[in-house]
Amino acid sequence: MSDAIFLQPLVPAEANLDIKKSRFIASALPVTTELAARQFIQHHKSLTPSANHHCSAFIIGAPRLTQQAGYNDDGEPAGTAGKPMYQVLEGQNIGNICVVVTRFFGGVKLGTGGLARAYADSTKAVLQLLKLQQVSPSCTLKLTFSYAHSAAIDALLHSSNISLIDSNYAELVSLTIRLAVNDVEGLIANVKQRTSGEISIEQQP
Structure with missing residues (x-):
């Protein structure tokens, strides 16, 4: 598949995972602008202010060609949340998407490797629920x-x-x-x- 051809979501989706007493809520939204992505992230922060973290990743356009992309660890150790989420999106060649993973800490520390897996797995879980279409x-x-x-x-x-x-x-x-x-x-x-x-x-x- 050409780098210019990618998949994009048609509708929002949400997935919930419980990992070592922490609750991870992964929410995905189709977006076509960076502004829409950042508004989606801010919406989730205001929606669940009691959550410990609202980590995010977004890609606008073709994943391997766009300059409009980003990720954020939102207080988790550097490189353990946003980047693994982003790598999942890029690896599955999905663009025009924003994913927010909201975490409620359950008292058990996961370690850096465990956190990276948890955020990646949360992203994979919500992607499995998406209806996708190919974009040229x-x-x-x-x-x-x-x-x-x-x-x-x-x-x-x-x-x-x-x-x-x-x-x-x-x-x-x-x-x-x-x-x-x-x-x-x-x-x-x-x-x-x-x-x-x-x-x-x-x-x-």
């Missing part, structure tokens, strides 16, 4: 070229799985298109070949 990220490109290349470009676009978003016919032709990230490299090579490089290609946000 798309990309928007703006192509600008002379009218002399219109026929060749039109033929290429109509023979591919590409959506035309906008078009502008002025001194030059400008087409804004959307296509799968995996197809971008091939399309760019094709349009450059068909126009002998006489084309401007700009990636849109």
Whole structure:
């Protein structure tokens, strides 16, 4: 599977685990922005203020490509909670997700290894309850070229799985298109070949 293709949750889920008298509540939510992830984390902190820890991990977009990701130990020893949770999400190639594991301490210390396993197992438990769908990220490109290349470009676009978003016919032709990230490299090579490089290609946000 390409790094750009990933799984995302469709609905929230929650799982409960009791490990050596500590209670772990793992909650997962589909999110598409870092702000939504942080609001979800804050919501759980306000929902159960009596809990000892609210550890979290989130990934926005494709797990191995995104720069919008993070994790937090929330008072647990460094590296024993948020990072193991994050590694589970990345390992299962799940993005657009935020997981919060709320812990109520039961009086028995788990040690660093035990904590890491507990938070990882809690994350795995909630992931097993999720309904997931495969996502193929798309990309928007703006192509600008002379009218002399219109026929060749039109033929290429109509023979591919590409959506035309906008078009502008002025001194030059400008087409804004959307296509799968995996197809971008091939399309760019094709349009450059068909126009002998006489084309401007700009990636849109």
